[in-house]
Amino acid sequence: MVISGLVVVLRGPSPGEANPADSLRTDPRMTLGHAIGANLPLVMETEDARSAQVLVDEVREIPGVLHVDVAFIEIDPDDAASQPGSAFGRRRAGERPASDFPSAATCTFP
Amino acid sequence: MLTTSQTVDRRTFVKRSAMAAATAAAAAHAGRSLALPLLDPNQSGASLSWHKAPCRFCGTGCHVMVGTENGKVVAIQGDQKADVNKGLLCVKGYHVGLALYGKDRLKTPLLRKGGAMVPIGWDEAIDIVAKRIQANPAGFSFYGSGQWTIPEGYAANKFVKAGLGTNMIDANPRLCMASAVTGFLSTFGVDEPPGVYDDIDACDVAIMWGNNMAEMHPVLFSRLVDRRAQGEKVTIIDLTTRRTRTSELADHVYLFKPHGDLAIANGIAHLLVKEGGIDREFVERHCNFRQLGPKPDEKTPPDMLGVPMSFEEFAKAVEPYTPERVEELSGVPAAGIRLMGELFRRRDLRVNSFWCMGFNQHTRGTAINCIVHGIHLLSGHFGKPGDAATSLTGQPSACGTAREVGTLCHLLPGGLAVANPEHRKHAEEHWNLAEGRIAAKPGYHAVELFKRFNTPTAEGGDVTTVWVQVTNPGQTMPNLERNFLRKKDLADKFLIVSDVYPTATIELADLILPSAMWVEKNGMYGNSERRTQQWFKLVEPPGEARDDAWQTIAVSHRMVELGFDGMKDKSGRWLFHTERDGKEIPIWQWEHYYDINVDERLFDEYRLFSRHKHKDLAPYQEYVRARGLRWPVTQQSDGSWRETRWRFSEFDDPYVGKGKGFQFYHSVTKDDRALIWFRPWEAPPEVPDAEFPFWLCTGRVLEHWHTGTMTRRIPQLHRAMPAAYVELHRDDADRLGVRSGDDVTVRSRRGSLDLPVVVGGRGNPKPGEVFVPFFDEGKRINLVTLDAYDPYSKQPDYKKCAVSVTRKAATLSACARRPPRG
Numbered sequence: 001m002v003i004s005g006l007v008v009v010l011r012g013p014s015p016g017e018a019n020p021a022d023s024l025r026t027d028p029r030m031t032l033g034h035a036i037g038a039n040l041p042l043v044m045e046t047e048d049a050r051s052a053q054v055l056v057d058e059v060r061e062i063p064g065v066l067h068v069d070v071a072f073i074e075i076d077p078d079d080a081a082s083q084p085g086s087a088f089g090r091r092r093a094g095e096r097p098a099s100d101f102p103s104a105a106t107c108t109f110p
Numbered sequence: 111m112l113t114t115s116q117t118v119d120r121r122t123f124v125k126r127s128a129m130a131a132a133t134a135a136a137a138a139h140a141g142r143s144l145a146l147p148l149l150d151p152n153q154s155g156a157s158l159s160w161h162k163a164p165c166r167f168c169g170t171g172c173h174v175m176v177g178t179e180n181g182k183v184v185a186i187q188g189d190q191k192a193d194v195n196k197g198l199l200c201v202k203g204y205h206v207g208l209a210l211y212g213k214d215r216l217k218t219p220l221l222r223k224g225g226a227m228v229p230i231g232w233d234e235a236i237d238i239v240a241k242r243i244q245a246n247p248a249g250f251s252f253y254g255s256g257q258w259t260i261p262e263g264y265a266a267n268k269f270v271k272a273g274l275g276t277n278m279i280d281a282n283p284r285l286c287m288a289s290a291v292t293g294f295l296s297t298f299g300v301d302e303p304p305g306v307y308d309d310i311d312a313c314d315v316a317i318m319w320g321n322n323m324a325e326m327h328p329v330l331f332s333r334l335v336d337r338r339a340q341g342e343k344v345t346i347i348d349l350t351t352r353r354t355r356t357s358e359l360a361d362h363v364y365l366f367k368p369h370g371d372l373a374i375a376n377g378i379a380h381l382l383v384k385e386g387g388i389d390r391e392f393v394e395r396h397c398n399f400r401q402l403g404p405k406p407d408e409k410t411p412p413d414m415l416g417v418p419m420s421f422e423e424f425a426k427a428v429e430p431y432t433p434e435r436v437e438e439l440s441g442v443p444a445a446g447i448r449l450m451g452e453l454f455r456r457r458d459l460r461v462n463s464f465w466c467m468g469f470n471q472h473t474r475g476t477a478i479n480c481i482v483h484g485i486h487l488l489s490g491h492f493g494k495p496g497d498a499a500t501s502l503t504g505q506p507s508a509c510g511t512a513r514e515v516g517t518l519c520h521l522l523p524g525g526l527a528v529a530n531p532e533h534r535k536h537a538e539e540h541w542n543l544a545e546g547r548i549a550a551k552p553g554y555h556a557v558e559l560f561k562r563f564n565t566p567t568a569e570g571g572d573v574t575t576v577w578v579q580v581t582n583p584g585q586t587m588p589n590l591e592r593n594f595l596r597k598k599d600l601a602d603k604f605l606i607v608s609d610v611y612p613t614a615t616i617e618l619a620d621l622i623l624p625s626a627m628w629v630e631k632n633g634m635y636g637n638s639e640r641r642t643q644q645w646f647k648l649v650e651p652p653g654e655a656r657d658d659a660w661q662t663i664a665v666s667h668r669m670v671e672l673g674f675d676g677m678k679d680k681s682g683r684w685l686f687h688t689e690r691d692g693k694e695i696p697i698w699q700w701e702h703y704y705d706i707n708v709d710e711r712l713f714d715e716y717r718l719f720s721r722h723k724h725k726d727l728a729p730y731q732e733y734v735r736a737r738g739l740r741w742p743v744t745q746q747s748d749g750s751w752r753e754t755r756w757r758f759s760e761f762d763d764p765y766v767g768k769g770k771g772f773q774f775y776h777s778v779t780k781d782d783r784a785l786i787w788f789r790p791w792e793a794p795p796e797v798p799d800a801e802f803p804f805w806l807c808t809g810r811v812l813e814h815w816h817t818g819t820m821t822r823r824i825p826q827l828h829r830a831m832p833a834a835y836v837e838l839h840r841d842d843a844d845r846l847g848v849r850s851g852d853d854v855t856v857r858s859r860r861g862s863l864d865l866p867v868v869v870g871g872r873g874n875p876k877p878g879e880v881f882v883p884f885f886d887e888g889k890r891i892n893l894v895t896l897d898a899y900d901p902y903s904k905q906p907d908y909k910k911c912a913v914s915v916t917r918k919a920a921t922l923s924a925c926a927r928r929p930p931r932g
């Protein structure tokens with residue numbers, strides 16, 4: 001499970017356009033906060049990193065959305081499927097290995 | 111604020127944290143602020159206390175409020191009182207407190223003995239360093255960074271230039287900012303930007319010259335985006351070699367060929383000349399024209415200060431850069447060049463150029479910096495709020511420490527130069543040294559320093575001991591095999607590393623000194639807009655970790671004890687002598703180091719250097735009160751201290767004479783004029799060919815700061831971006847038969863690296879180009895990069911070299927089983 005905190009920057013609906021906040025509110029994966037000016041904080045829960053990215057892309061495409069900022073990313077450490085890749089990097093879950101961490105330093109520590 | 115005393119399940123806690131962070135960011139976007147969540151869900155929050163500090167990471171210099179409780183940093187929030195970020199932080203800044211708490215902090219000095227690292231005491235460690243340096247002072251070099259605090263850098267600089275009488279000190283801003291320095295020096299005769307971040311709030315046009323501001327300086331980018339969200343019109347132009355998040359918000363995205371930036375800037379100059387875009391009054395009153403003279407010989411570049419040229423000669427020189435010719439050289443459509451020419455031509459608009467590593471990590475870095483200053487001067491888009499040429503730094507104190515304190519091999523504090531006899535005399539007087547103590551010959555710049563350290567002594571490798579503090583050359587040196595890894599076979603070379611975590615550099619260290627970091631010590635930084643910032647120690651470092659400045663001071667004193675008189679001034683007094691009420695305080699002893707504020711003692715000595723080049727700094731205590739002050743900071747008749755926002759502009763800079771309008775008072779030509787340079791486009795030193803058909807560009811990612819030694823130990827950031835990758839254009843991926851996740855080998859004439867492919871990610875290179883980030887020590891792209899550098903700044907070019915990309919065998923079989931892409 002991937003939990004992300006986003007700020008959706010709204011331009012305000014053009015005449016005849018739906019309020020972008022309304023379409024976000026109907027999505028069960030989203031929990032909306034209180035908008036501050038044109039900035040709407042929300043929390044998004046998705047299955048994995050890939051669906052997070054797909055969802056962020058969809059949000060960006062909603063008429064009236066100017067920009068999406070990422071304020072928080074948390075991935076459940078027990079959920080192996082969500083480990084590799086950024087929720088915002090369009091990489092698919094499991095598509096590449098993580099490098100050694102922590103340091104790959106070779107000296108021997110006592 | 112989210113309180114966490116109540117028990118909640120992990121998912122609920124994380125959701126609350128995410129909402130709190132998003133709400134705080136939203137509030138900051140809107141100019142308000144809220145507290146951020148506690149870092150540790152088990153903290154009660156009852157006895158939390160808040161303190162100011164600059165963010166540990168990038169050169170934006172955001173201020174954070176650091177919440178401490180029971181001797182630990184437990185909370186972070188953006189500082190609402192800070193002009194830089196007005197309460198906003200980026201994803202790295204929100205997590206900065208966690209950088210202290212990686213599980214593998216270095217806690218005790220370690221000495222390499224028979225291949226293993228063995229713990230030793232501090233006394234022994236300091237003794238080893240002192241004796242090693244004393245045995246061969248000329249073969250010793252300090253290598254520091256733009257993360258050195260100002261007092262740390264000052265102590266190291268004085269140690270080398272006054273104490274050892276050599277100039278063998280350089281720092282990693284050589285790898286990131288040196289070309290900006292030579293650009294400012296060539297144009298204005300003095301380093302650092304004339305403008306400030308306020309220009310971001312006032313400009314009508316923001317041109318990103320190879321600068322992915324949305325990810326590299328995200329808080330500054332938010333300042334632009336917020337203006338748009340509030341209905342203001344700001345035109346953003348993204349000049350870039352690959353599409354990035356900055357491109358997503360740009361009105362015009364122009365993808366240019368690597369090295370094409372010089373052609374583009376000359377194309378704008380051409381249009382200004384041709385189409386009446388020159389601000390004649392400004393240019394005639396305040397500028398001279400300049401070009402490089404002839405080369406003295408085949409190997410030596412022409413003198414950086416150049417030779418005069420007339421306006422007519424300048425016009426003739428830019429004549430060939432027609433929009434159509436520029437399109438051929440750069441790949442940017444002629445219409446795009448015309449559009450930018452028109453924007454610069456218009457007086458009713460405020461135009462702000464921004465750049466960072468794209469310009470600086472460039473074999474023509476000095477040239478492109480000069481040309482862009484030139485088009486701002488030519489068109490009069492200079493020195494008014496919103497009209498500025500702004501270079502951004504990557505490190506929190508590249509400006510404050512390396513450039514201002516002068517921790518580079520050719521500089522003295524305050525912007526003075528070792529090659530200048532008057533400057534040396536001034537420094538000798540200030541430090542009370544015997545005449546002639548400061549060496550006139552610059553030391554080795556970073557790449558040369560490590561080349562020599564990695565060359566057998568018998569073959570001219572005259573650097574035998576290097577002390578690295580607060581940086582990671584084992585990951586950042588270009589052409590790593592040649593410039594770093596050879597050391598492992600050279601028994602007489604000795605590498606000392608002061609750091610907080612095991613790093614790629616520490617792999618080859620002979621002696622490791624554990625350091626305190628960020629709010630575990632007092633500190634001062636200087637950000638990209640000349641803002642000097644101060645903070646106090648808030649928590650204890652772990653184990654035996656100690657301040658870098660203390661380490662330097664302790665070695666200096668040990669050398670005095672061993673009879674090395676260089677560490678004394680001409681009166682026989684130790685260079686770091688510190689006293690209170692006439693009584694010496696033994697600051698070389700750790701238990702007495704905090705008996706006095708050593709930062710204040712060092713800073714108040716250093717700041718007197720700053721007046722020489724009108725970079726005046728206020729007394730230390732002024733910075734305690736402020737959220738940073740931008741120099742020159744001058745004292746007013748009522749005793750208060752006033753910062754300066756727009757240098758060289760009469761309306762704000764106290765050093766500009768009355769009635770002058772503008773005055774470039776450190777002018778190269780000594781006539782108060784800035785220089786407009788002609789510098790031609792030239793082909794890069796290495797270009798793709800049949801064997802190495804791709805351009806490689808390297809750089810950073812949003813989640814990680816530089817080599818990732820801190821941010822990769824922050825679980826949230828590490829999980830978000832765990833490993834390096836290579837971005838490929840879809841056409842190239844199809845041609846190679848690979849797709850996202852497949853492994854390829856990226857190979858150059860210098861080395862190779864296996865990486866997973868990303869296609870259609872957040873960054874999108876053009877066909878024939880690839881991008882690899884450098885944050886991952888497990889996948890060091892600098893094994894592949896080129897170590898060619900700018901002849902003036904000596905800054906290497908990490909942005910372009912020729913590579914091949916081939917499928918890995920395992921990938922090949924996987925691909926063979928996969929149906930072709932439709």
Ligand code: SF4
Pocket residue numbers: 165166167168169170171172195198199200201202203204326327328329330
């Ligand atoms: S990393 Fe840079 S932009 Fe982000 S909070 Fe720190 S100083 Fe600001």
